[in-house]
Amino acid sequence: MEISPTVFEKKTSTIAGLTEAQPAGAKGDSTMGQDSFLRLMTTQLKFQDPFDPVDNQAMVAQLAQFSSVAGISEMNKSLTDIASMLGDNRLSDAKEWIGHSILVSGNYAVANKNGEYTGEFELNQATDNLSIDLLNENGEIVMFAELGRQEAGPVEFNFDSKNTDGTPQDLGRLKVRVNGGSISNLATWVPVASVKTSDASGSPTLVTPIGNVLPSEALRIG
Structure with a gap:
């Protein structure tokens, strides 16, 4: 008896499905704040491969990178405020x-x-x-x-x-x-x-x- 090989269909990933579900011409925020970063990280953890989860070191590296960027942004704002105080009209x-x-x-x-x-x-x-x-x-x-x-x-x-x-x-x-x-x-x-x-x-x-x-x-x- 000839047994036909089982055909497995390749399903679209959930992330890809979410991307396709977005309306045409949709625009996101051009900047990422703390809330946006945490939502993105939560989504990443939710849909990660359970057999290949995100490495702890990689997670810590992402947190450190975000903290560094946020810190630089706050520092730039502070320096701008100081520069305005030390301008020609001081x-x-x-x-x-x-x-x-x-x-x-x-x-x-x-x-x-x-x-x-x-x-x-x-x-x-x-x-x-x-x-x-x-x-x-x-x-x-x-x-x-x-x-x-x-x-x-x-x-x-x-x-x-x-x-x-x-x-x-x-x-x-x-x-x-x-x-x-x-x-x-x-x-x-x-x-x-x-x-x-x-x-x-x-x-x-x-x-x-x-x-x-x-x-x-x-x-x-x-």
Whole structure:
């Protein structure tokens, strides 16, 4: 009697079946946290071959590797936080600006310790009759300068408010008005009186006669 050989069908593994059951276009999380790692390890133990279980050393190695990666991730976050605290806007650095003047965008000027109102702007095109006025809070012209013919490019101005005996005068905050030409990037030099924190995070601001200024808003320091 001829005995037909027994045919054993190769069955798809459970893991493969789980993979095939996922919907098309499914997306997983691009990062693995502690919970995801433990779920993956539990699944691995559940479906491991009982005749060839995961070696204890291999399991310990996986745990050690995950702990190392998690530790590096936490360390990177800590270093990032420390770097932000030690950045250019650090309060101790900003305090070094006290007593100096900073160039900030705006059309208001104040006197420095020598009684000078200074600033600069960009003249967009040549002009034959450029002039600059400094006006007080009432809109009255306190000082002015007739610059006449000027070529396009950067223009600096300096108004000296000293009186006849050479004593510097502080005429308060004055508005800068440029006449006879198209300008851009108007900025003035203002002294830094003090430094204070602006919010709970401790971000510093520079206190000036024209208002509070962030260190990042300073175009230059003099």
